[in-house]
Amino acid sequence: MTVMLENASGAPRYMALAEALRARIAGGDPAIGELLPTEHALCETYGVSRHTVREALRLLAEAGLIARRRGAGTVVVAAEARAHFTQRLGGVDDLMQYARDAKLQPRHTRSGPLDAAVARAFGVATGGEFFHVAGVRGRPGETPIALTDVYIRADIAPPVETIVEMGGSVTEWIASERGVPTARIEQSISAGALTEREAEPLDAEPGEAALRTRRRYYDKGGRIIALSDSVHPGERFTYDMVLMREAE
Amino acid sequence: MTVMLENASGAPRYMALAEALRARIAGGDPAIGELLPTEHALCETYGVSRHTVREALRLLAEAGLIARRRGAGTVVVAAEARAHFTQRLGGVDDLMQYARDAKLQPRHTRSGPLDAAVARAFGVATGGEFFHVAGVRGRPGETPIALTDVYIRADIAPPVETIVEMGGSVTEWIASERGVPTARIEQSISAGALTEREAEPLDAEPGEAALRTRRRYYDKGGRIIALSDSVHPGERFTYDMVLMREAE
DNA sequence: AAGTGGTCTAGACCACTGG
DNA sequence: CAGTGGTCTAGACCACTTA
Numbered sequence: 001m002t003v004m005l006e007n008a009s010g011a012p013r014y015m016a017l018a019e020a021l022r023a024r025i026a027g028g029d030p031a032i033g034e035l036l037p038t039e040h041a042l043c044e045t046y047g048v049s050r051h052t053v054r055e056a057l058r059l060l061a062e063a064g065l066i067a068r069r070r071g072a073g074t075v076v077v078a079a080e081a082r083a084h085f086t087q088r089l090g091g092v093d094d095l096m097q098y099a100r101d102a103k104l105q106p107r108h109t110r111s112g113p114l115d116a117a118v119a120r121a122f123g124v125a126t127g128g129e130f131f132h133v134a135g136v137r138g139r140p141g142e143t144p145i146a147l148t149d150v151y152i153r154a155d156i157a158p159p160v161e162t163i164v165e166m167g168g169s170v171t172e173w174i175a176s177e178r179g180v181p182t183a184r185i186e187q188s189i190s191a192g193a194l195t196e197r198e199a200e201p202l203d204a205e206p207g208e209a210a211l212r213t214r215r216r217y218y219d220k221g222g223r224i225i226a227l228s229d230s231v232h233p234g235e236r237f238t239y240d241m242v243l244m245r246e247a248e
Numbered sequence: 249m250t251v252m253l254e255n256a257s258g259a260p261r262y263m264a265l266a267e268a269l270r271a272r273i274a275g276g277d278p279a280i281g282e283l284l285p286t287e288h289a290l291c292e293t294y295g296v297s298r299h300t301v302r303e304a305l306r307l308l309a310e311a312g313l314i315a316r317r318r319g320a321g322t323v324v325v326a327a328e329a330r331a332h333f334t335q336r337l338g339g340v341d342d343l344m345q346y347a348r349d350a351k352l353q354p355r356h357t358r359s360g361p362l363d364a365a366v367a368r369a370f371g372v373a374t375g376g377e378f379f380h381v382a383g384v385r386g387r388p389g390e391t392p393i394a395l396t397d398v399y400i401r402a403d404i405a406p407p408v409e410t411i412v413e414m415g416g417s418v419t420e421w422i423a424s425e426r427g428v429p430t431a432r433i434e435q436s437i438s439a440g441a442l443t444e445r446e447a448e449p450l451d452a453e454p455g456e457a458a459l460r461t462r463r464r465y466y467d468k469g470g471r472i473i474a475l476s477d478s479v480h481p482g483e484r485f486t487y488d489m490v491l492m493r494e495a496e
Numbered sequence: 497a498a499g500t501g502g503t504c505t506a507g508a509c510c511a512c513t514g515g
Numbered sequence: 516c517a518g519t520g521g522t523c524t525a526g527a528c529c530a531c532t533t534a
Contacts, residue, residue, distance in 0.1 A: 005380065012502080012503060012504090013324070013504075014503080014504090016481050020357035031307050038518080038519065038520085039519080039520065040518090040519085048504080048505090048508070049504060049505045049507095050504085050505090050506085051504065051506090051509095052504060052505085053502080054503090054521090055503085068519095068520065068521090069512090069513080069514075069519085069520075070511065070512050070519065070520040070521060071372060071511075071512040071513030071514070071518080071519045071520065072512085072513055072514075072519065072520085073513090073518090073519060073520080074519090075521080077427075084336060085336075085433060086334045086335060086336055086341045087335035087491075088333075088334055088335060088487075095395045127316070129531085181493065181494070182493065184419050184490065184492055184493065185333060185491040185492050186488070186489070187488070187489050187490075187491065188487065188488045188489075189459070189488075189489075190459060190482070190485070190486040190487070190488050191438055191439040191440075191459035191460075191480070191482045191488065191489040192335070192439075192456050192457050192483075193457045205511080207442045207455075207511070208457075209439045209440050209456075209457035209458065209482075210439050210457065211437070211438060211459075212439075221315070232439070233274075233441045234441070234457075235440075237438070237439040238436050238437065239436065239437040239438070240434070240435070240436045240437075241335075241434070241436075241437075241493075242432065242434050242435075243335075243432065243433040243435065244431070245429065245430060245431045245432065245434055246250075246531095260521080260522060260523090261523075262522080262523085283503085286499080286501085287500080287501065288499090290503080296523080296524090297523060297525070297526095298524090298525085298526095299522085299523065299524070299525090300522080300523060300524085302501085302502090302523085303523090305501095313533045316500095316501065316502090317500085317501075317503040317531090317532080318500065318502060318531050318532075319499080319500045319501065319530075319531035319532030319533070320500065320531085320532055320533075321499090321500060321502085321532090322500090322501080397526080410529065483502065
């Protein structure tokens with residue numbers, strides 16, 4: 001028994017079919033966790049070719065409504081597509097939007113296991129060798145923009161000299177030179193007052209409001225690549241982002 | 249003259265073809281702005297069917313390397329896919345991660361054109377009628393999390409009573425009730441000290457560090473839907489985000 | 497008018513999943 | 516083992532761009 005597809009204003013068949021299926025899913029006919037009819041069945045039901053069915057299912061899969069498993073079938077994973085917004089960054093460097101010449105100028109470096117206090121602040125387990133670089137970020141000779149602490153997993157960390165020369169980000173160097181690309185970044189942004197210890201190298205007043213960012217970089221397997229902690233005195237930095245609605 | 253495709257470890261042909269084309273583009277053979285061979289030509293060159301060619305081109309288009317225009321051809325728009333990171337939000341509500349019951353409690357409302365000072369602060373043009381709601385956000389009866397000012401374009405703003413009842417976000421109401429979905433959000437995050445005027449309703453100390461977020465909501469046509477400005481006392485709020493590397 | 501990419505059909509074989 | 520989705524072929528017509 002074949003069903004006619006709404007052909008609203010000359011939309012392609014696969015779109016009309018996708019819309020029909022979306023409506024059925026929204027109505028809960030194949031509820032979440034249940035299987036959609038097979039491709040073959042959909043071909044017969046709607047009187048279209050398999051290619052057309054697959055194009056329709058591709059749309060639904062892109063929208064996150066269904067998941068497909070060879071040999072097993074097509075399962076409904078969401079009843080309706082929510083409006084998704086994404087922030088798109090060109091790369092890790094865009095995370096904090098420093099001027100290109102605002103390099104990290106190391107003040108101290110040290111190797112060793114992660115301090116208990118540092119591990120707790122980042123919410124990660126202690127242990128493991130890390131290479132710690134503390135420094136300021138800014139154009140050489142000018143008032144610095146930020147005070148930064150970076151902890152890099154020791155087995156993949158660049159040599160000290162490299163970090164000093166390095167214009168770009170440490171994680172991009174690790175991706176290209178060590179073959180360990182960053183797969184996930186977790187970032188926390190908060191506000192807090194500058195401590196005396198922080199104020200001095202930044203040439204700022206203690207107690208002044210500051211933006212704090214803490215980031216964890218992970219590889220594909222969930223192992224930590226690096227941790228970073230930055231403090232930006234209030235008026236010197238704004239974090240701007242643009243979020244676009246995703247195509248549905 | 250047909251070219252053999254690398255068939256590394258049983259990868260599908262369309263992937264092998266996509267890889268071959270990606271390599272050519274990376275090498276600058278069809279440079280940015282130039283046209284790729286037509287689908288028909290690629291079929292002959294690589295000895296595959298048109299469907300296979302189209303699957304390969306679809307991959308490259310998804311990676312942002314090429315753009316396709318019916319009747320005109322396939323143009324190269326980027327030489328290599330950069331590592332992109334995206335922050336995925338479930339919806340507008342996820343932008344600021346308030347607890348679900350942290351509603352906006354209006355203290356003042358007013359209608360009229362945008363103040364010159366407000367327009368300057370947001371970096372938008374003056375003029376146009378807006379509905380202004382000022383209030384605090386938090387669980388009723390508890391210390392508020394934030395002080396918020398929202399400016400909603402008057403012609404699509406909800407009635408006052410609705411805003412008070414409304415649990416969710418104003419922009420989602422506008423999307424569903426007025427048919428004007430948000431297409432783009434611009435957000436700025438900075439740190440600054442609390443003013444006396446801000447400290448009082450927040451039950452905080454003047455001069456305390458605070459996180460300030462300013463957002464502009466735009467519709468598809470680039471018209472402003474709403475503007476919002478929030479101040480979060482330092483220790484009461486952290487903005488967390490997770491960025492995932494995009495599939496290439 | 498010729499050529500492009502977009503849609504669509506009717507087949508086929510395969511890798512994988514499940515009973 | 517039967518049935519699933521994944522890949523692939525060889526055709527066809529269409530809407531659109533460009534000249």
